Amino acid sequence: MTTFEERRTAFGNKLREIREAAGLSGTELATVLGWQQSKVSKIERGKQTASDSDVVAWLGAVDAPEPLAEHMRAALRDLQVAQLTWRRQVRDGHRERQEQGVRDAQSAGTIRAVDIMAVPGLLQTPDYARAIFETQADLLGVPNNDIEDAVAARTARQQVLYDRSKHIEILLAEAALLHPVCPVDVLAGQIDRLVSVLGLRHVRVGVLPAYRPIPHLLPHGFTMLDAEVRFESVSGEHRITDPDEVALYRKLTDALWTAAAEGDEARAQFLRVLEALPT
Template identity: 35%
Template structure:
């Protein structure tokens, strides 16, 4: 079983099998309790078939493990919807799904080690970034305009409703060139402006910061879900105990970040460096 959804379904089946065994029940006995075919039990435990949420509740109730049902149901939802192909993630429909999630979120926490978070990107930066992504996957740029419009539409949430945003970026984000020097100058200036928004907190994690916690980019929507982008897929995490680990990770990174005047200073220094590079090169960026 090589696909992520299949592996997740298999892991869920193994958890359910262990719960049954811990309760001292055979597969036949549990099946008879609920009038399930024996084949259904086998397929669920081997990861060949997904249970329903009601199946999980009944399973846990019969095994005296009702307290495990919420995590298992969250795992089931991951199996059903969490592992999505990266191509689908980049389509405008996916961007619009983000609009709905963000509109329903009171507190968004977002960490990025390499690029500016989407909600803070300028149009030029977003276009350059999306173009590179499409090129990497050898995909057509026919949808680029729609993708860009949907991404920029998401930014309206920064100014509407009762939302709060806590962004963390690694210092490397300020120095990773997306587009060209002019693009980066506009983007760094945008970060300085974003810091003045009343519901936005922006922290920068200095490059010399000690490594103390596992890291990858992620975005938290309250305590309901976490999005993590990998090279091949976007992972939606809904299991409470996993969300708790991301929350812990964000808290550690937030402690390492600098804010306010100190953050402005480090961004301004990167901006000055970009201006100096422009002054000492031609308009096309060549010496």
């Protein structure tokens, strides 16, 4: 269990204690709030992150005193961030984080990746991945002595692309190829890799062409592993498991695919970028 999961479980336990102190059963509280009883159970057992409105409604239903309510709201703010700082995660290098990524990808049945400023990890060449790790280590001021191990782990994760039992979709914006953090020759090799992956018929790969209107704003890239969404900010990784929020990301992903180039159109798009690279 991760630190975040432990904190969410502790938060759920506290909500359960507050409910029990008010003399309500889980079923009774669900009835008062107009929820399914399973929602109360999931929140109390730390299987679902409560939203702001969930906690406000919960505390109101049990008539919690204001000092306790404020304490719980503050605890929720910390919990909802669900932020695992990269500096802490990679303070001893990148390898451990990438090896965890291998395990997560292997255990997931559905993987849906969307990115706007980088080629998603499942499609990165070793040289492209190496450039990403080097720039990240420089920005965060963390060790870079295990970058080759991290590259090897990221490459190993790509074995899931050949597992036909998995549902895999990878969508990237053309902008990810127009503003690279790697040399031109490395980018050329990366584009060749994208073209070759289009031949994997059981893996859906698409590109959002530059200047093509998209149905909704895409503020950041993200990856959906089954019922969990992960995305990276400059300093941390965020994880979302709330069903309503995950459903919103699923809806966004579905909408973005309506604007994507796939198959021969995607191949032509990648080759146009490749041909336009400076020599």
